Amino acid sequence: xxxxxxxxxxxxxxxxxxxxxxxxxxxxxxxxxxxxxxxxxxxxxxxxxxxxxxxxxxxxxxxxxxxxxxxxxxxxxxxxxxxxxxxxxxxxxxxxxxxxxxxxxxxxxxxxxx
Numbered sequence: 001x002x003x004x005x006x007x008x009x010x011x012x013x014x015x016x017x018x019x020x021x022x023x024x025x026x027x028x029x030x031x032x033x034x035x036x037x038x039x040x041x042x043x044x045x046x047x048x049x050x051x052x053x054x055x056x057x058x059x060x061x062x063x064x065x066x067x068x069x070x071x072x073x074x075x076x077x078x079x080x081x082x083x084x085x086x087x088x089x090x091x092x093x094x095x096x097x098x099x100x101x102x103x104x105x106x107x108x109x110x111x112x113x114x
Contacts, residue, residue, distance in 0.1 A: 001066070003069050005024045006024045006025060009021040009024065019031065019042070019049075020045050020049050
């Protein structure tokens with residue numbers, strides 16, 4: 001989510017003055033502490049950004065976006081790019097059910113193959 005919000009703020013500089021975009025760009029520790037403690041005001045900004053960022057997407061598309069973020073954070077962008085089966089394509093195949101009906105299973109299979 002945070003990666004996507006940073007990209008959105010870069011594409012639309014007017015977002016950089018709004019939370020949570022501002023916190024992501026500035027790496028605001030106080031804001032992220034509020035996320036961890038579930039401060040209602042901070043959670044409200046997250047909800048608003050979630051709705052804005054993923055409006056019109058299906059639950060599967062949202063899940064794939066989050067999986068990509070997780071994979072990039074844990075495996076690194078370089079490992080994902082070097083993979084024989086790009087994770088984006090695997091997510092899309094899973095959505096079309098041409099690979100597996102469970103994108104998480106597909107992610108596990110990709111991880112074991114890498």
